[in-house]
Amino acid sequence: QQPVQSPQAVILREGEDAVINCSSSKALYSVHWYRQKHGEAPVFLMILLKGGEQKGHEKISASFNEKKQQSSLYLTASQLSYSGTYFCGTEDSGGGADGLTFGKGTHLIIQP
């Protein structure tokens, strides 16, 4: 079942902060975050695993609440380059690599 992302879209001024949320109705093993610019491929930002491990870019932070099956991506002091569509992707089980179930995306527009 597809995770639900919120908000669907957000417009910020450069330097403002944003939070993007991802919620699933299923127990999760991991949550991935990707950013996609128009006409390009999605690019990996961060992965958060059940148990607290995480891996990602230094300037990106995120959280994963295992009990609520929710993850949030925090974008602080936003830059123009942060514009794009953000997707969360979820895994139900680890060990194997069965592919990700993605949310519908959050469109982020950063204005100067």
Added chain:
Amino acid sequence: DAGITQSPRHKVTETGTPVTLRCHQTENHRYMYWYRQDPGHGLRLIHYSYGVKDTDKGEVSDGYSVSRSKTEDFLLTLESATSSQTSVYFCAISESNLVSYNEQFFGPGTRLTVL
């Protein structure tokens, strides 16, 4: 950047014709995936592979078949294309281990239009 190429990058075809999309990687990653992306739906998994000749169905596999005869190549075939298969198709690769945690790298995409 991960070495992933997709071919063709753009294709226009007619309803009922067979179409094969190719994904080629130079990373020697074990896992390969085909996703389709449509407005309002995000990315949806079509098929995936966990090794040579080992494939499985994803969420939206109807009308698609795949093959993986070599580690580096993963083919997606539309046996008889329909207009509902007009989409952007992305290939992705990953290597699930203690270092990469199934971090996925995406190819540049193929834009397919079925008339």
